Amino acid sequence: SMGQEDIRVIADEEVKRGEDLALGSLEGTSSLENIPTLAFPSISTADFQFDLQKAADIIVEKVLEFVTKHGNARLVLVDLSSGSKILSLVRAKAGEKNIDSGKFLTFVGDITRLYSEGGLRCNVIANAANWRLKPGGGGVNAAIFGAAGPSLETATMERAGSLAPGKSVAVPLPSTSPLFCREGVTHVIHVLGPNMNPKRPNFLNNDYIKGGEVLREAYSSLFEGFASIVR
Numbered sequence: 001s002m003g004q005e006d007i008r009v010i011a012d013e014e015v016k017r018g019e020d021l022a023l024g025s026l027e028g029t030s031s032l033e034n035i036p037t038l039a040f041p042s043i044s045t046a047d048f049q050f051d052l053q054k055a056a057d058i059i060v061e062k063v064l065e066f067v068t069k070h071g072n073a074r075l076v077l078v079d080l081s082s083g084s085k086i087l088s089l090v091r092a093k094a095g096e097k098n099i100d101s102g103k104f105l106t107f108v109g110d111i112t113r114l115y116s117e118g119g120l121r122c123n124v125i126a127n128a129a130n131w132r133l134k135p136g137g138g139g140v141n142a143a144i145f146g147a148a149g150p151s152l153e154t155a156t157m158e159r160a161g162s163l164a165p166g167k168s169v170a171v172p173l174p175s176t177s178p179l180f181c182r183e184g185v186t187h188v189i190h191v192l193g194p195n196m197n198p199k200r201p202n203f204l205n206n207d208y209i210k211g212g213e214v215l216r217e218a219y220s221s222l223f224e225g226f227a228s229i230v231r
């Protein structure tokens with residue numbers, strides 16, 4: 001089942017539902033629900049086979065950079081299972097760096113059902129895309145294109161025909177898309193991460209110097225894209 005896995009113990013869902021009046025004294029409680037939020041999957045760490053430890057370091061580095069710079073926005077790293085290795089690694093590293101748990105959390109659930117099944121409002125979601133920006137191919141890409149319906153493909157093609165590794169493109173969701181109506185998602189940001197899988201295009205052949213650079217660039221591009229949407 002879906003559940004919050006904050007770095008620290010702040011019961012966001014309780015805060016949101018307002019069940020616990022004592023939490024009402026928390027500063028900014030009522031704004032928590034409306035704070036611009038980006039939900040993102042761990043880019044490149046499944047089908048693209050990027051090393052999890054190295055990816056976790058990069059995620060925490062980039063998240064820290066973002067939360068230090070932007071006051072009124074929140075980032076949520078999502079994965080499907082509570083046994084997710086990348087979520088545990090990131091939680092541990094984020095804890096070490098004392099990242100503000102109101103600005104960054106990890107969450108277990110399907111990124112296409114965060115509000116309807118998890119009660120978590122995210123106005124922007126990121127997709128670990130392929131270079132063609134096409135539906136299918138499995139993973140989170142297939143899930144997002146599937147849940148958004150055909151209008152996402154059309155809207156995406158109006159913005160970009162392809163993506164280079166490390167780059168992203170933000171696509172406004174048509175208001176008819178189920179992701180918009182049901183989940184309250186207004187934008188999908190497609191990101192292309194570095195690929196360490198020999199069976200996929202732009203294979204980096206275990207080059208983690210280049211791979212690390214490209215993954216950092218991917219997160220910078222994603223977070224900047226998010227910042228310019230909510231600015």
Ligand code: AR6
Nearest residue numbers: 041044045046047048110111128130137138139140141143
């Ligand atoms: N909700 C949340 N997280 C998910 C979901 C979901 N519905 N589905 C997968 N994840 P991957 P990559 C997590 O393989 O490694 C595609 O075929 C997953 O557990 O989707 O960047 C594209 O077309 C993992 O933590 O992306 C590309 O060709 C994370 O999302 C290629 O795979 C990313 O896993 C991209 O590979």
